[in-house]
Amino acid sequence: xxxxxxxxxxxxxxxxxxxxxxxxxxxxxxxxxxxxxxxxxxxxxxxxxxxxxxxxxxxxxxxxxxxxxxxxxxxxxxxxxxxxxxxxxxxxxxxxxxxxxxxxxxxxxxxxxxxxxxxxxxxxxxxxxxxxxxxxxxxxxxxxxxxxxxxxxxxxxxxxxxxxxxxxxxxxxxxxxx
Amino acid sequence: xxxxxxxxxxxxxxxxxxxxxxxxxxxxxxxxxxxxxxxxxxxxxxxxxxxxxxxxxxxxxxxxxxxxxxxxxxxxxxxxxxxxxxxxxxxxxxxxxxxxxxxxxxxxxxxxxxxxxxxxxxxxxxxxxxxxxxxxxxxxxxxxxxxxxxxxxxxxxxxxxxxxxxxxxxxxxxxxxxxxxxxxxxxxxxxxxxxxxxxxxxxxxxxxxxxxxxxxxxxxxxxxxxxxxxxxxxxxxxxxxxxxxxxxxxxxxx
Numbered sequence: 001x002x003x004x005x006x007x008x009x010x011x012x013x014x015x016x017x018x019x020x021x022x023x024x025x026x027x028x029x030x031x032x033x034x035x036x037x038x039x040x041x042x043x044x045x046x047x048x049x050x051x052x053x054x055x056x057x058x059x060x061x062x063x064x065x066x067x068x069x070x071x072x073x074x075x076x077x078x079x080x081x082x083x084x085x086x087x088x089x090x091x092x093x094x095x096x097x098x099x100x101x102x103x104x105x106x107x108x109x110x111x112x113x114x115x116x117x118x119x120x121x122x123x124x125x126x127x128x129x130x131x132x133x134x135x136x137x138x139x140x141x142x143x144x145x146x147x148x149x150x151x152x153x154x155x156x157x158x159x160x161x162x163x164x165x166x167x168x169x170x171x172x173x174x175x176x177x178x
Numbered sequence: 179x180x181x182x183x184x185x186x187x188x189x190x191x192x193x194x195x196x197x198x199x200x201x202x203x204x205x206x207x208x209x210x211x212x213x214x215x216x217x218x219x220x221x222x223x224x225x226x227x228x229x230x231x232x233x234x235x236x237x238x239x240x241x242x243x244x245x246x247x248x249x250x251x252x253x254x255x256x257x258x259x260x261x262x263x264x265x266x267x268x269x270x271x272x273x274x275x276x277x278x279x280x281x282x283x284x285x286x287x288x289x290x291x292x293x294x295x296x297x298x299x300x301x302x303x304x305x306x307x308x309x310x311x312x313x314x315x316x317x318x319x320x321x322x323x324x325x326x327x328x329x330x331x332x333x334x335x336x337x338x339x340x341x342x343x344x345x346x347x348x349x350x351x352x353x354x355x356x357x358x359x360x361x362x363x364x365x366x367x368x369x370x371x372x373x374x375x376x377x378x379x380x381x382x383x384x385x386x387x388x389x390x391x392x393x394x395x396x397x398x399x400x401x402x403x404x405x406x407x408x409x410x411x412x413x414x415x416x417x418x419x420x421x422x423x424x425x426x427x428x429x430x431x432x
Contacts, residue, residue: 003303004371007320008364014327015360021334022353025344090341097343120277122340 033094046081079132086125093118182379190386194393198225216266220259246311270348293328297321316370323363330356350399354392361388
């Protein structure tokens with residue numbers, strides 16, 4: 001009897017999750033992705049935040065209790081950065097998916113590249129967030145989120161390439177040193 | 179109206195079989211059977227198997243044990259085909275996202291093992307009835323529903339987390355399977371717990387009505403052409419690109 005009730009509640013929850021996700025997906029598809037939702041990230045600040053040398057410096061200079069507090073604050077900031085990167089990746093995935101249907105093969109190729117980079121970034125942000133939350137539990141542990149930054153860099157490049165192909169009139173430079 | 183062998187009961191049993199047979203026909207005509215071979219097999223199997231079971235059920239010469247024996251055979255085959263269909267949905271969903279392939283495989287294996295473990299525990303707690311065959315069907319039904327329901331929920335959560343785009347037929351198949359799996363799980367659990375007592379046939383109505391609705395949904399998703407994608411998402415709002423440029427230049431200057 002008890003098991004039956006638990007399973008019925010479980011089935012209702014599962015049904016709720018599936019229907020809710022399906023409805024929100026349909027609404028999101030109708031709405032489409034808006035590039036204006038992209039929030040720029042100060043990647044350099046993020047790099048400093050995840051720099052193991054800085055952590056090591058703080059570990060040497062601060063008493064253990066204080067170091068753990070500072071480390072937790074830094075990990076919290078790191079999580080916030082990674083969440084923004086993940087949201088940006090999601091928006092760019094939508095943009096890339098829409099551009100995939102383009103008749104121009106160059107745009108379609110750039111869009112596919114953007115989608116691939118965005119998916120990779122989403123995957124890396126997922127793993128990075130899991131590690132950050134784990135590190136929050138054990139602030140003394142080592143942590144590296146370099147791959148997120150690298151992917152973000154690649155994603156930026158793909159987004160700009162697609163933008164340039166879609167609107168050649170816009171002056172887009174990949175690097176001031178090229 | 180809500181009595182076994184009432185008109186409504188006959189309708190709910192036969193209508194999905196007819197609809198699925200028509201769906202199989204249209205799928206073949208449109209070449210969808212090549213794109214979704216497992217789902218095509220499932221549709222055919224349900225149309226033919228459901229019709230045959232109905233014929234066995236209404237035949238005056240059929241005994242109870244004969245019916246349940248046939249039902250068990252049908253049910254085991256259905257379970258196998260459904261798992262293959264779920265696999266097909268996964269393959270279709272992920273084929274446009276090769277970078278996710280390895281992670282998805284690892285996660286689905288892990289989730290699958292956990293679900294099978296949970297299903298085994300649930301099966302161990304089952305209380306048997308007088309008839310071994312009905313007990314087997316109920317235990318199997320409940321355990322399999324747990325695994326199927328869990329896999330579909332995982333599939334939707336995975337797609338939502340990574341913002342994956344569904345093709346309409348795949349979305350329809352997954353949603354239909356998810357709804358039927360959740361309702362089946364609830365019905366099998368209530369049946370196994372004998373909570374409805376003599377009114378257990380009401381659960382059959384709930385199950386059959388849900389299945390009928392899902393079959394209609396499958397017909398819609400597979401046969402009505404998909405609207406063209408949203409076109410508003412062009413990237414180069416100039417200021418955004420400038421921001422991206424600025425961020426990238428900052429990266430390159432380090």
